[in-house]
Amino acid sequence: MPIQQFDDDFENLPVQSTTKSAAAAAPAVSTKTHTQKPVENEEEETPKPKVSDDEDLATDFDDEKVYARTGQLNQCRPDKGKAARFAFIPKDWFAPQTAKNHFIETLDGKDVKKGRYRCLTPMGANAEPQFCCVAVDKDGDVEVVALVVRYTNADPVSGKYVKDAEGNWPPIEFEIQFVRLSQFNMRQIKKLPDEDSDPFKIDIVMTNAEGRAFGYEFNRKSNAPRWMGDQAKIDEVKAAAQKFIKDNGRKLRSKLGQKLNLTEWKALLSKRVGESKIENLEEL
Ligand SMILES: [Zn+2]
Numbered sequence: 140m141p142i143q144q145f146d147d148d149f150e151n152l153p154v155q156s157t158t159k160s161a162a163a164a165a166p167a168v169s170t171k172t173h174t175q176k177p178v179e180n181e182e183e184e185t186p187k188p189k190v191s192d193d194e195d196l197a198t199d200f201d202d203e204k205v206y207a208r209t210g211q212l213n214q215c216r217p218d219k220g221k222a223a224r225f226a227f228i229p230k231d232w233f234a235p236q237t238a239k240n241h242f243i244e245t246l247d248g249k250d251v252k253k254g255r256y257r258c259l260t261p262m263g264a265n266a267e268p269q270f271c272c273v274a275v276d277k278d279g280d281v282e283v284v285a286l287v288v289r290y291t292n293a294d295p296v297s298g299k300y301v302k303d304a305e306g307n308w309p310p311i312e313f314e315i316q317f318v319r320l321s322q323f324n325m326r327q328i329k330k331l332p333d334e335d336s337d338p339f340k341i342d343i344v345m346t347n348a349e350g351r352a353f354g355y356e357f358n359r360k361s362n363a364p365r366w367m368g369d370q371a372k373i374d375e376v377k378a379a380a381q382k383f384i385k386d387n388g389r390k391l392r393s394k395l396g397q398k399l400n401l402t403e404w405k406a407l408l409s410k411r412v413g414e415s416k417i418e419n420l421e422e423l
Contacts, residue, residue, distance in 0.1 A: 203291075212383055212390045215289045215316040216345065216355065223345045224298035225287040225318060226364035230339055232377065233286055233384045233391070235320075237262070239279030240396040241271055245410040255396035259404065271404050275411075281322045284394045286383055288366045288376055289316040290342075298344035298360050311365055311372065315379045317391055318345070324357065331359040340364065 198205055207213070217223040227235070239258035244251050258279025259269035272278050292312040293300055302308055320328070332341050342361035348354040366376050383390050399407060 210382060212394070213289075213314065213316045214394075215287050215318045217347060219347055221295050221346075222293075222298035224290040224293040224342060224360055225316070225345065226290075226342050226366060227318075227339045228286045228288060228315070228376070228380055232380060233388050235283050235285035236388060236392055236395060237281060237283045238395040239281050241275055241277070241279050243275070243407060244412045245407060246412050247410070251412055254407075256404070256407065257396045257398040259399075259401065270401055271408075274404075274408050282395060283320040283325055284317050284391055285320070286380060286388075286391055287316055287318050288313050288364070290365065298346075300365065311368075313366060313376065313379075315376070315383055317383075317394055319394065324355065327357050331357060333362070336362070 215223050215225050239260060239262055240255050241258055242253065243256055244253050246252075256271070259271050260266050260279060262281065268278065290298075290300075290311055291314050292309065300308055300311070328338050328343065331343065332338055340363065341359050342364050344358050344360045346356050346358070348356050366372050
């Protein structure tokens, strides 16, 4: 009976003093009860208040919250014909992240699976092409992902905020999201601020590129990020951003594609059916 043996030795173990005194103060009972919950934890059952269910639970197919998942990092991008207004979070909170990726289609059972996978070739112009680039006969694409403050109550078409009848700006509503940028997008955004400013100090409106089947355009909407208007909002944004900053930005970094070693790359490419076209990458 090894367990009872343990209980017999209980008093001699270097346990916390509270436990010891409780055990000492306890009346002589069988060793069995020593291991059970103290009696004072068994609270009397209090009658539960009757919860009224008159909350407004109405929804619709445009209702964002139906599609949101708790803790999910959503992508900042406009729907067709709409605008997405955002500002980058300060880079000293968490810097934008970059890596090269390949977009590979593999056969997963009967289904074609599209994936974004981290290129093995280091970034930079002088890097020696590694296995993945050689095998698919294409360089990895540079991508940047960054945490942004997405303004969720700016005008959905113009990205503007308009004053109310009393001449006040509406308080901003926001969500921390991530934006995915190509090399081309980076160049576009770099040009937006004034000379003495930088892309972290402006509000940007992202729209679908006109005359092209895919891609986005970026325009400056304000010379100062609207969310930085007051300290309370800054604190609120900072608190909301923390869950994506922690763990070295794990959630954001995962948007740069799956990291594979050479063996894993070989296994992946053995199931390859093609390379995803950029037009089809929106869902990735
Ligand atoms: Zn590569």
